[in-house]
Amino acid sequence: MDYLQYLRKDKMPHIWCDGCGHGIILKSILRTIDTLGWEKDNIALISGIGCSGRTPGYVDFNTLHTTHGRAIAFATGLKLANPKLHVIVVTGDGDATAIGGNHFIHAARRNLDINVIVFNNRIYGMTGGQCSPTTPTLKKSTTTPYGNPDSAFDISRLAEAAGASYVARTTTFHVAKMDQYIKACFLKKGFSVVEAYSNCPTSYGKMNKETGRRGVDMLLYQKDNMVPIEKAKDMSDEELQGKLVTGVFVDRNIPDYTENYSIVKQNSKK
Amino acid sequence: MSEPKKNIKMIQGNTACAEAAIAAGCTFFAGYPITPSTEIAEVLSYRLPMVGGNFIQMEDEIASMGAIIGASLGGAKAMTATSGPGFSLKQENLGFAAMAEIPCVVVNVQRGGPSTGLPTHVAQADVMQARWGTHGDHPIIALCPTSVSDTYRLTLRAFNLSEKYRTPVILLTDELIGHLTEKIELPEPGSIEIINRxxxxxxxxxxxxxxxxxxxxxxxxxxxxxxxxxxxGLVHDETGFPTNDSDKAALMLARLNDKIEKNRDDIVEVEEIHIDYEMETLIIAYGSSARSANRAMITAREEGHKVGLLVLKTIWPFPEKEIQQAMRNAKKIIVPELNLGQIAHEVEWATNRRIPIIKLNRINGESIKPSEIHKVITQG
Incomplete structure (x- = not known):
């Protein structure tokens, strides 16, 4: 396929570092759009702030670069005002689950029909490598130089518990699975999430040696430490330490917000 | 032939605001419960689905502001309503709407502050926050109604100005006006001027x-x-894409602010009552305080005092030109307001302190009584 038809070529070069995984996720999004044959005019791609936040600037859709953490709030208004739009939110781990955590769980709760792709590199990349809500315990960042005392969020389980229709997790190494999950996410009615572990050699890799310091090392680290969700069920917490559990967390057919609100509209006219 | 039946109702200021929003073509409201603005959300939760619109109660004030911006980009006329603490939370995305030039209406039914303050009592202390609450130099329009029918009219105007100038507009009302029930004649739907982007x-x-x-x-x-x-929300060029070019940044930010400043004559609205060259005392008031001022003026005039009233319906951009004109030969200006002098300071600047400016302030949750203003007219 021709990726260039979806890119704003005059906005290149992009700001992502050598070895960053975000481009892998973006390509998967574009491949899926191409596979589904969606019209560019009917796609709105919305982001918050951070490395993932720069994605909309590079793609030839209706694009909206919002305030930090608020992409899902903006997307809520846009989707309800124009339900014909395919609304895709791209967000990072900090954007989605720290400053924007409230919007993330509530959009999942009301099962709003939007697609959310979380670029989870487990660090604040744009500001130079501070810990995020998904930085694992005792891993290092520029604000946790002696190790992170916090526990990490499991974004996929959070979305599942909050009421999302579809939730899957993969890594930037497992590209075939990523395509499969993003396609299912885009086709699903209701709040649909794909969480993709991404590699940030510039910040995370530099400070946490076990993943390797180059992008390719980090991709191989993901390959070696990936555990399918089916297998993870039979593993102990100790065995799962440091592992990346991937797969489909939930895939259910439940009424989405618009379906429920259409009943509200009918009731108002009785 | 009998005259067509007038649509006369007894309603609350907050209800008038909600009904005017529907009349203006608002099809999207996102909000969060907060006293004393909640009735606006309640009425719209009932009314919007009837007209095919969307009402959504969001998880917080920040999300409500983001949602109305998204809805406006999707083509809807959109509004949110709040009060003091919620208005503080709106500021982040209010700045985005100003910067990205997204039309929307933000209602702030002012209550006592600071912080959680006096939730059920009147205040006018968010005047400066309406102007400068979000960071950076940005344009803003804020309108202050003095009655229920004025709330209806200025809500319509807020939507029209937001669409005409691609900007957020704040309807800066207050608890007294929001909860006041009085007579209103609702206009015929066809008679309302509607401006679309x-x-x-x-x-x-x-x-x-x-x-x-x-x-x-x-x-x-x-x-x-x-x-x-x-x-x-980044500084952008004409294409909408971010730029760090200082020349382009200067150009874009100049236009952003000029679009309101250079159209101020169209935006600014004041009401002059008994302002003439005989006038010795000028009262400058807005919102609920203008009602007390009006009563005090009537009493004082009956007693022979030469007093006039300038009511500021547009508070931002600030009506300095209209104030300078209204002063005429006045010997003193009285500014009654439910804060510690936020607009009085602006009046001092606008008049260059050529005549004494008497501040009449209250921040305990009560309104200023006509008798207090009367006393300053006659003695102060």
Whole structure:
């Protein structure tokens, strides 16, 4: 396929570092759009702030670069005002689950029909490598130089518990699975999430040696430490330490917000 | 022939605001419960689905502000309503709406502050926050109604100004006006002036969403209409894409502020009552305090005092020119307001302190009594 038809070529070069995984996720999004044959005019791609936040600037859709953490709030208004739009939110781990955590769980709760792709590199990349809500315990960042005392969020389980229709997790190494999950996410009615572990050699890799310091090392680290969700069920917490559990967390057919609100509209006219 | 039946109702200020929003063509409201603005959300939760619109109660005030911006980009006329603490939370995305030039209406039914303050009591202490609450130099329009029918009229005007100038407009009302029930004659739907955002007439390839047009207000395409463009809160050029070029930044930020400043004569609205060259005392008031001022003026005039009243219906941009004109030969100005002198300071600046400016302030949750203003007219 021709990726260039979806890119704003005059906005290149992009700001992502050598070895960053975000481009892998973006390509998967574009491949899926191409596979589904969606019209560019009917796609709105919305982001918050951070490395993932720069994605909309590079793609030839209706694009909206919002305030930090608020992409899902903006997307809520846009989707309800124009339900014909395919609304895709791209967000990072900090954007989605720290400053924007409230919007993330509530959009999942009301099962709003939007697609959310979380670029989870487990660090604040744009500001130079501070810990995020998904930085694992005792891993290092520029604000946790002696190790992170916090526990990490499991974004996929959070979305599942909050009421999302579809939730899957993969890594930037497992590209075939990523395509499969993003396609299912885009086709699903209701709040649909794909969480993709991404590699940030510039910040995370530099400070946490076990993943390797180059992008390719980090991709191989993901390959070696990936555990399918089916297998993870039979593993102990100790065995799962440091592992990346991937797969489909939930895939259910439940009424989405618009379906429920259409009943509200009918009731108002009785 | 009998005259057509007038649509006369007894309603609350907050209800008038909600009904006017529907009349203006508002199809999207996002909000969060907060006293004393909650009735606006309640009425719209009932009314919007009836007219095919959307009401959504969001998880917080920040999300409500974000949602109305998204809805406006999707082509809806959109509104949110709040009060003090919620208005503080709106500021982040209010700045985004100003920067990205997204039309929307934000209602602030002012209550006592600071912080959680006096939730059920009146205040007018968010005047400066309405002007400067969000960071950075940005344009803003804020309107202050003095009655229930004025709330209806200025809500309509807020939508029209937001669409005309591609900007957020704040309806800065207060607890007294919001909860006041009085008579209102609702206009016939066909008689209302409705302004809609100007759409691009050029092809998508030639569309510049932030073009420096002669009107200073570039046409706005809604998302999904075939004009694929980029919207950001970063400083951007005419194409909408971010730029660090200082010349382009200067140009863009100048136009952003000029579009309101250079159209101030169209935006500013004041009401002059008994202002003439005989006038010795000028009262400058707005919102609920203008009601007390009006009563005090009537009493004082009956007693022979030469007093006039200037009511500021537009509070931002500030009506300094109208104040300078209204002063005429006045010997003193009285500014009654439910804060510690936020607008009195602006009046001092606008008049260059040529005559004494008497501040009459109250921040304990009570309104200023006409007798207190009367006392200052006659003695102060």
């Amino acid at each position: 100007q759409k691009p007439t050029v092809s998508p390839e030639k569309y510049l969403p932030y073009e420096s047009t002669a009107s200073l207000v570039p046409p706005m395409a809604n998302f999904g209409e075939g004009y694929r463009y980029h919207v950001t």
